[in-house]
Amino acid sequence: MKKVTKSIFLIAVLVMMSVFSITAHAEPSNLVKFDYYLLGLNKFDLYISESEDQLGVLIKNGPGDASRIRGSANLDPKKTHYLHIVATMETGNPYIVGIFNLNGKLLNFSNNSNELKTNPTDFIAYKDGYGKTQLKVNYITDSRPTYIDGAKYIIAEGGKGKVFFSTTISPVESPLKVQASSAKNSINLSWNSIPGAVSYSVERFTTAGGPYAPIASDLTETNYTDKNVVANTTYYYIVKAKLSDTETVTSSEVSGTPTSETPTVDSKLKVVLEPEEKLQLSVDDHLDENANMTWTSSDSTVAQVDANGVVTAIKAGNAVIHVQSQDENYSDDINILVVDNADDYRLAVDLKVGKTSRLTIDDLTNTLNVTWDSSDATVATVSSKGVVTAKGKGLTLAKATDRDGNVVGQVYVRVRE
Numbered sequence: 001m002k003k004v005t006k007s008i009f010l011i012a013v014l015v016m017m018s019v020f021s022i023t024a025h026a027e028p029s030n031l032v033k034f035d036y037y038l039l040g041l042n043k044f045d046l047y048i049s050e051s052e053d054q055l056g057v058l059i060k061n062g063p064g065d066a067s068r069i070r071g072s073a074n075l076d077p078k079k080t081h082y083l084h085i086v087a088t089m090e091t092g093n094p095y096i097v098g099i100f101n102l103n104g105k106l107l108n109f110s111n112n113s114n115e116l117k118t119n120p121t122d123f124i125a126y127k128d129g130y131g132k133t134q135l136k137v138n139y140i141t142d143s144r145p146t147y148i149d150g151a152k153y154i155i156a157e158g159g160k161g162k163v164f165f166s167t168t169i170s171p172v173e174s175p176l177k178v179q180a181s182s183a184k185n186s187i188n189l190s191w192n193s194i195p196g197a198v199s200y201s202v203e204r205f206t207t208a209g210g211p212y213a214p215i216a217s218d219l220t221e222t223n224y225t226d227k228n229v230v231a232n233t234t235y236y237y238i239v240k241a242k243l244s245d246t247e248t249v250t251s252s253e254v255s256g257t258p259t260s261e262t263p264t265v266d267s268k269l270k271v272v273l274e275p276e277e278k279l280q281l282s283v284d285d286h287l288d289e290n291a292n293m294t295w296t297s298s299d300s301t302v303a304q305v306d307a308n309g310v311v312t313a314i315k316a317g318n319a320v321i322h323v324q325s326q327d328e329n330y331s332d333d334i335n336i337l338v339v340d341n342a343d344d345y346r347l348a349v350d351l352k353v354g355k356t357s358r359l360t361i362d363d364l365t366n367t368l369n370v371t372w373d374s375s376d377a378t379v380a381t382v383s384s385k386g387v388v389t390a391k392g393k394g395l396t397l398a399k400a401t402d403r404d405g406n407v408v409g410q411v412y413v414r415v416r417e
Helices: 287-292
Strands: 032-040 043-049 057-062 067-075 081-089 095-103 107-109 115-117 124-126 134-139 154-157 161-171 178-183 186-191 199-205 213-219 223-226 235-242 248-250 254-256 270-273 278-280 293-297 303-305 310-313 317-325 331-338 348-352 356-358 371-374 380-382 387-390 394-401 407-416
Touching: 032 043, 032 057, 043 067, 057 067, 081 095, 095 107, 124 134, 154 161, 178 235, 178 254, 178 303, 186 235, 186 254, 199 223, 213 223, 270 310, 287 293, 293 303, 303 317, 310 331, 348 356, 348 387, 371 380, 380 394, 387 407
Parallel strands: 270 331, 348 407
Antiparallel strands: 032 067, 032 095, 043 057, 043 081, 081 161, 095 115, 095 154, 107 161, 124 161, 134 154, 178 186, 178 293, 186 223, 199 213, 199 235, 235 248, 235 254, 278 310, 293 317, 303 310, 317 331, 356 387, 371 394, 380 387, 394 407
């Protein structure tokens, strides 16, 4: 392993600024400043990429001979970036030393902080290109100075010639969570309370990513209804929590599209929930498909729905949950009834004490291949063949479970005297 020679010494250098934008869509005020300071005997090139196995865009290069590069770039806080450094040395193993900083709390390095110094823990090295043969990364250890402001030289053992160093810069999930639901000629926004928040503000734009314009400020409640909208137009929102004159917490972007009228459905069947109860809706056997849909509630004060189709009951009342595919070729609705005591309103098989009813999971061919159970045997029992017998006044849930323990069917049974 090649030692660091005495010709390496640290001197003060002029700051050379190199401004670079990874995205052409975000405004400068929405970007995160990324500062870098690199030094090495070997030739090296610094890249920022949005792909783990692609070089990306060249930010700066160091020609060799103890070259130092220092500057900055602008990064989109909504995207994951990969810091790629290609180090080349013809006579020995390539190595680098550097310090990197992120201005703000929207992005973090792989060490979950805004500062990263070269080290074997947070950097991965490859021999044949990113994602290829991985090399062992170690500090250079000898008696000479091998660091710069606390950042030590790192070397990829067995990497003579060219080595591809890599580390990750990821978006920081905001503690401020916002939900948006569409209603007739309005968008309802709600969010969680942030400890220490003095007030909240809402900003919006008609294009994803901004630039956002303030529409409400000095809010003390954790909800806001935007009525200054045009029906069937999509609006994009962020919410900011003011903690002090100099510190704010910004939410991720949410969107909503106000309707021109309250949705209606032909079915009289309603899904019944109690306040604070949650229910997963689905458009497919695979829940991942839910994320490709747009979910909205006709009245978010009664029931809210998130981007994955999870409905949260808020207060007593009626709401319609609407789902629509991105290409608008598919849409559907489901009625939600929120009541203070849902058990009193469950859709159920209604029996008098002593009466029976028959349940099956198919055409009676495989009924014995499931286990039948009643959540309250004092109200009703279920035999091994699916025969329900009413025992006493009340409400119970009859459930069928297959041999693998999966619930394959269930129905409420209400018993009257």
